[in-house]
Structures are given as structure tokens and as C-alpha cells.
Amino acid sequence: MREFSRLHRRLHPDAQATRLRTAVALALAGGALMAVFKTGAAVTTGSAAMLAEAVHSWIGTASEIFLVAGYLAARRPSDDAHPLGYGRESFVWSLFGSIVMCVVGAQVAVWRGITQWHVIEPPPDYRVGYAVVIVSLAFQSLSFARAVRFVRERAAERDHGIFKHVLDTSDSQLRAVVIGDLIALLGLFIAGLGMALHQLTDEVRYDALGSILIGVLMGVAGLVLINVNRRFLAGVPLPEERRQMAIHAIEQHPDIERVTYFFAEYVGPDRLVVAARVIVVGDPPQTELARLLHEMETRVMEHKSVERAVFALAMPQEYEKRGAGPKKKAAG
Structure with missing residues (x-):
């Protein structure tokens, strides 16, 4: 990150x-x-x-x-x-x-x-x-x-x-x-x-x-x-340029294939609430998915600008639209 x-x-x-x-x-x-x-x-x-x-x-x-x-x-x-x-x-x-x-x-x-x-x-x-x-x-x-x-x-x-x-x-x-x-x-x-x-x-x-x-x-x-x-x-959302920067930063994680939804809104001076849906790499078991999402939330909330972060899996239709482009391989 x-x-x-x-x-x-x-x-x-x-x-x-x-x-x-x-x-x-x-x-x-x-x-x-x-x-x-x-x-x-x-x-x-x-x-x-x-x-x-x-x-x-x-x-x-x-x-x-x-x-x-x-x-x-x-x-x-x-x-x-x-x-x-x-x-x-x-x-x-x-x-x-x-x-x-x-x-x-x-x-x-x-x-x-x-x-x-x-x-x-x-x-x-x-x-x-x-x-x-x-x-x-x-x-x-x-x-x-x-x-x-x-x-x-x-x-x-x-x-x-x-x-x-x-x-x-x-x-x-x-x-x-x-x-x-x-x-x-x-x-x-x-x-x-x-x-x-x-x-x-x-x-x-x-x-x-x-x-x-x-x-x-x-x-x-x-x-x-x-x-x-x-x-x-x-409610004022994060400006588009900085929103794209945040999405790019999240997608650098080796276990995240793509961010399908991202929203960040100011809830105070330089304080943000972040919500995101992601497509993960591979097909890990449910316990591994829960651990990964919790890890992402924790990492994002380590930064003082983020008051709260919530990560969830992408919707089924978003998985269907993931396209035929190159995909990451599961880490390890």
C-alpha cells in the first residue's frame, strides 16, 4: 500500500x-x-x-x-x-x-x-x-x-x-x-x-x-x-483526481484484481469515510475472503485521513463484467 x-x-x-x-x-x-x-x-x-x-x-x-x-x-x-x-x-x-x-x-x-x-x-x-x-x-x-x-x-x-x-x-x-x-x-x-x-x-x-x-x-x-x-x-465526495489515485493504490494489492466501486466522502476536516467493492484474485475460501477484506479495511484506516473504511466483495453482475483482459494470479 x-x-x-x-x-x-x-x-x-x-x-x-x-x-x-x-x-x-x-x-x-x-x-x-x-x-x-x-x-x-x-x-x-x-x-x-x-x-x-x-x-x-x-x-x-x-x-x-x-x-x-x-x-x-x-x-x-x-x-x-x-x-x-x-x-x-x-x-x-x-x-x-x-x-x-x-x-x-x-x-x-x-x-x-x-x-x-x-x-x-x-x-x-x-x-x-x-x-x-x-x-x-x-x-x-x-x-x-x-x-x-x-x-x-x-x-x-x-x-x-x-x-x-x-x-x-x-x-x-x-x-x-x-x-x-x-x-x-x-x-x-x-x-x-x-x-x-x-x-x-x-x-x-x-x-x-x-x-x-x-x-x-x-x-x-x-x-x-x-x-x-x-x-x-x-456531504462532499473526494475529488475525482484523488479518487482515482485511491483506487489505483488499492489495486496495487496483490490479492485485489479490480475495484468495481469506490466512494469517499468528507466527514470532517481532512477526514474521510471510504467504501469500496472489489474483485479478488482467484477463488479463495470464505474465511480467506473475510481475512483479506478486514486486512484492507485495517490498512486503509491506519491513515489519519480515513475515519472509517468498509470493503465488500463485488456484486455478481460486476464479476460477470470483469472482461477478458489480463488478470492477476493469486499470490503464492
């Missing part, structure tokens, strides 16, 4: 998982700190856009807490009540965070922008706001660069683009961190621009518009994350 080992290294790299947990921890700590600073700046300046950014940071911190809760829940080992493990809880908790961002964060930011739209007042002293934006941009840029570098490595292993990998990966933590950092950078730029235009033109609508745009960004990001988590909760 050497080929299956190579497939496993691509499916579940432990070193990369550790780096992702570090990125999530840094995002959580940094997000909470930035939320405090932005809240102080919003209170000091009265900026609607800065308030929207503060709300975004608090929502982001809450989302990170949801992600940590999901990660801890998903790590619980399988049991009799949950033979496929608890991996899908990661998608559930990530879904909660997405809903909070879309419903609470977006609505508060848009509402604040609308109520500020017709206010007539001279622009306040935005120096504190500018300082917070600059510091936050520096921190957020480092966090985003780290996340993108991590995504680029994983995407390259699967010959994917960065954007495609972020949307297709089963790792809800990775997706939330990357999209959250991107929205935070865009939001900071909008907030800074809104304050600057307000100060230059005496038009408070620029600041209000900044708040509305930040709310729209949060709403769009929340909807995207909700949809992706919904798909994984409903």
Missing part, C-alpha cells in the same frame, strides 16, 4: 495542521486586541466606519472562538454512537460563526452607516483612528501573508489555485482564517479612506458609506462561508 501512503501524506500533513492551529491562535489573540483598539478609536472619533471595523473585529473574534470549539469537538474519537467520528461538528461551529458575521455584523455596520448618512457635523480629530488603522493594517497584513503562504503550499500539492483551494478545502478553519483576514484588510482600507474623505470634504456621508460597504463585505463573506459549510454538512 505504498501508493496509499503517498496519497495520505497529501491528504493529512501533520506539520501543516500544526501550523494552521498556530495561525488560528494568532488570529484569535490579535483579533481580540485589534477589536479593543478599534472600539476605543470608534468611541474617540465617532466614526461610523471605524465602529463597523470594531464590530467586524469582535465578530471575527467570536468566529475564531467558534472555530476553536469546532476543532476541539471534531477531535473527539469515534464511538459506538458516532462510528464516523465527530468531524462534522467543525462545519457546524464554522456555520455558526458565518451566520453571526452575516446577520449581526453586516446588519449593525449597515444600520450605523444609514443612521450616520444625514448627520451634519464637522469632522472630528481622526488622528487616533488613523493610528489604529495603520497598526491594524500592519498586523493584519502579516497574518494574511502567513495564511496565504500556508494556502499556497497546500494548493500546490493538489495543483489548485489559491482561490479554488480556499473554497474547496474541507478545512473550515483554514477557509475562515483566509477570508476573515482578507475582509479585515479591505475593511481597514475602506475605514481609513472614509475618515480621510470626511476630513477633506466635510461630508460625513463618506464615513457613513464606509460603514455600509464594510457591512456589505461582511454580509457577502458570511453568505459564502454559510454556503460552503452547508455543502460539507450535506
